[in-house]
Amino acid sequence: MKPREAQECEVRGSRVAVIGANGQLGSDLVQVFADWDLVPLMHADIEICDFVHTRDVLGRIKPDVVINTAAFVRVDDCEDEVSKAFWVNAFAVRNLAHVCADLGSTLVHISTDYVFDGKKREPYSEDDLPNPINVFGASKLAGEHFVQAICPKHLVVRSSGLYGRAGSSGKGGNFVETMIRLAEEGKPIRVVNDQVLAPTYTRDLAESIRDLLNREASGLFHVTNSGRCSWYEFAVAALAGRKQEVSIQPVTSAKYQTPARRPLFSILASARLQQLGLSNPRPWKEALADYLTERS
Numbered sequence: 001m002k003p004r005e006a007q008e009c010e011v012r013g014s015r016v017a018v019i020g021a022n023g024q025l026g027s028d029l030v031q032v033f034a035d036w037d038l039v040p041l042m043h044a045d046i047e048i049c050d051f052v053h054t055r056d057v058l059g060r061i062k063p064d065v066v067i068n069t070a071a072f073v074r075v076d077d078c079e080d081e082v083s084k085a086f087w088v089n090a091f092a093v094r095n096l097a098h099v100c101a102d103l104g105s106t107l108v109h110i111s112t113d114y115v116f117d118g119k120k121r122e123p124y125s126e127d128d129l130p131n132p133i134n135v136f137g138a139s140k141l142a143g144e145h146f147v148q149a150i151c152p153k154h155l156v157v158r159s160s161g162l163y164g165r166a167g168s169s170g171k172g173g174n175f176v177e178t179m180i181r182l183a184e185e186g187k188p189i190r191v192v193n194d195q196v197l198a199p200t201y202t203r204d205l206a207e208s209i210r211d212l213l214n215r216e217a218s219g220l221f222h223v224t225n226s227g228r229c230s231w232y233e234f235a236v237a238a239l240a241g242r243k244q245e246v247s248i249q250p251v252t253s254a255k256y257q258t259p260a261r262r263p264l265f266s267i268l269a270s271a272r273l274q275q276l277g278l279s280n281p282r283p284w285k286e287a288l289a290d291y292l293t294e295r296s
């Protein structure tokens with residue numbers, strides 16, 4: 001067995017195609033993988049819903065690793081646009097799984113805490129049975145199954161509450177930016193305080209994905225920033241230290257109805273990271289503080 005450093009150098013020389021390269025997570029992956037043989041692919045470069053086109057694009061690149069961040073991420077819109085949700089989050093992922101299997105590439109696919117129903121009330125491990133309660137979660141779970149069933153070399157990484165400097169192109173910003181905008185407009189803010197999550201900075205997630213590839217990990221992994229909070233506590237932390245007064249009101253999910261139901265508790269435990277000698281990224285408040293400094 002080669003020493004770990006030698007193994008990591010070998011992996012670092014790999015050609016990595018990042019799909020969704022200008023998205024929130026994608027743009028941080030592009031930075032984190034800058035010293036690899038990196039091929040960033042934006043939506044204009046690849047349409048993953050088109051199998052033949054996807055096969056041609058990736059066939060020309062011949063990547064060792066494909067990281068797929070593309071998704072239809074607007075959770076509420078997925079309830080009405082069911083077909084689009086399953087096309088982008090499941091059938092397009094099946095396309096990628098077939099293409100990567102044929103090319104012998106490792107497919108790294110990003111999934112979500114919304115595959116769980118939130119009833120467990122303690123952190124979900126990778127071995128817990130998913131039970132999505134909205135269309136988005138169901139479509140993402142189908143995507144996971146396609147990857148696992150079709151592509152022998154794969155890594156499925158579930159995360160939660162992503163925010164990053166690029167802002168989610170699919171959502172038109174991210175939660176932190178929305179809170180800041182509402183505060184600057186002087187609008188009263190209502191945020192649910194009975195949904196518990198682990199907010200995750202996309203740069204930290206990107207670094208963990210690199211660490212997993214360096215360890216030649218495969219299978220399903222949970223990766224989030226450490227700790228937990230409600231969306232209300234997340235909003236309060238995002239707006240802490242602002243000079244002007246901000247009115248943030250905690251509300252229950254029952255009083256803040258949305259088209260898609262959301263799990264009340266979706267903390268992801270990451271036993272498998274620990275088995276590899278890795279740990280979850282830093283506490284969410286530290287990551288958020290860095291994000292707030294960097295954006296300003």
Ligand SMILES: NC(=O)c1ccc[n+]([C@@H]2O[C@H](COP(=O)([O-])OP(=O)(O)OC[C@H]3O[C@@H](n4cnc5c(N)ncnc54)[C@H](OP(=O)(O)O)[C@@H]3O)[C@@H](O)[C@H]2O)c1
Pocket residue numbers: 019020021022023024025026042043044046047048049068069070071072073088092110111112113140159160161162163167168169170171
């Ligand atoms: N956001 C969250 O809170 C969250 C939580 C847990 C997991 N995740 C997962 O994390 C991943 C990354 O999320 P994100 O917030 O970084 O998303 P994002 O900012 O919306 O980025 C998605 C990227 O994929 C591209 N894309 C969308 N549809 C495509 C298609 N059919 N073919 C090719 N490219 C396409 C988008 O391009 P255009 O914008 O130009 O279309 C965009 O560059 C997703 O799989 C998401 O489900 C997100």
